Ligand code: SF4
Ligand code: SF4
């Protein structure tokens with residue numbers, strides 16, 4: 001491990017660490033444009049120049065492509081370094097347009113930030129003499145390029161080739177006329193296209209979904225986890241509800257990937273990135289529904305529905321035993337939801353007609369980069385609680401449905417599943433007739449809602465604190481930036497209220513409370529605590545941390 005000194009401070013770093021990364025360990029900033037820790041080093045922007053003394057000789061080197069070597073003394077604060085940075089900036093800004101007031105990147109732009117820190121020069125080029133390039137270039141379905149703002153750092157080109165494994169962007173032309181473009185006949189349309197916007201250090205690449213929607217200083221950032229598939233990429237939710245007159249139907253403004261070395265590194269897929277629109281979609285369930293009379297008890301509330309559900313369950317169990325109740329649970333539910341669901345129905349009421357698995361489950365595209373075909377975030381967690389067809393001698397969701405069609409159950413509870421994907425209209429009508437009481441809990445209108453006697457709206461993962469176990473066995477938690485829509489509730493709290501109505505005195509105050517109880521009683525969660533999950537999650541008890549894997553296409557294209 002080489003020992004070096006940066007601005008007089010000693011630091012020991014793993015062999016091969018470059019000076020930019022070594023400086024980060026000391027909280028010293030070496031500014032960069034073209035360098036990104038997840039991409040190959042090209043050393044083209046010259047922004048990272050530092051002075052370096054080794055073996056009695058002093059020289060200027062690029063921080064990004066100089067590995068630390070024992071005995072090096074690096075200086076990042078000298079007059080000379082400041083002049084070099086200012087020159088690199090002036091060169092990059094020479095033809096840059098004066099777009100900051102209308103640029104989406106304003107407020108989080110490295111060109112703005114470094115200019116304020118290291119530049120502050122007056123332009124030597126008359127505004128009218130600047131070279132003009134394509135201003136609104138539609139490079140693909142998700143991203144727009146403004147070539148005048150581009151500093152030709154090539155991060156976006158390298159991302160496409162090295163991580164996504166596609167040749168969809170390139171730099172063409174010479175000298176001052178060089179320009180980022182799609183290669184002939186190509187568009188930026190890979191499944192990870194949004195990452196180039198995150199990578200762009202300036203406002204050259206903007207996201208069509210976010211463009212001109214909000215200034216970045218009006219948003220709050222909450223660290224969370226994507227629940228779009230069983231990978232569980234770490235994300236930041238950028239949200240804003242203060243200026244509601246703008247668009248009250250869009251509390252989340254955008255999702256950004258959050259670094260987790262063992263899950264997604266710096267990236268996320270477009271499916272997850274743009275999936276947040278479901279949170280405030282017009283078909284969200286925001287209030288309970290019923291097909292029964294409310295008996296003059298005023299407006300329908302979740303509590304009223306729960307009272308009716310408790311009465312139905314009590315009557316069914318006392319008349320026909322626990323086999324008269326069936327539950328089709330869901331791998332979309334969190335660990336806390338499934339723990340309380342199992343404690344209530346399996347452990348207390350002795351219901352064994354319960355499972356999560358159904359045929360014709362919606363699946364998605366899978367690749368070797370991040371995307372998993374399983375579009376549920378918690379199948380692994382559900383399996384740890386024993387919800388798995390065949391395990392514990394249990395029934396699958398399909399078995400339960402055919403039993404329901406035969407009139408085997410008085411009460412059928414369905415969580416999240418859209419039954420119209422599993423059966424045709426005739427069968428649905430038959431199910432409606434054969435079950436005395438169907439309770440549905442979900443987040444959106446779907447084909448189950450019309451056959452349910454009662455419907456309870458559930459909060460989505462972006463509106464709640466909850467934990468999910470990804471396909472590898474990593475338990476990670478989501479955060480709650482804002483309240484759920486309307487009367488939507490946390491699923492675990494629904495099971496707690498139902499349990500209380502059935503005489504079980506649970507008093508969990510939060511998801512953290514439920515999780516910690518789980519840590520004390522479920523073997524695979526043993527030793528895990530809510531607090532201990534931190535921002536990057538923990539593996540289930542007894543499940544080893546998987547080996548590090550670089551997140552990239554298995555067939556990266558070579559750098560140009
Ligand atoms: S568009 Fe952005 S990321 Fe791509 S080369 Fe230009 S400045 Fe770099
Ligand atoms: S790979 Fe899965 S978890 Fe990751 S961003 Fe995409 S949908 Fe979300």
Ligand code: FES
Nearest residue numbers: 043045046048064
């Ligand atoms: S960051 Fe080192 S040359 Fe660009």
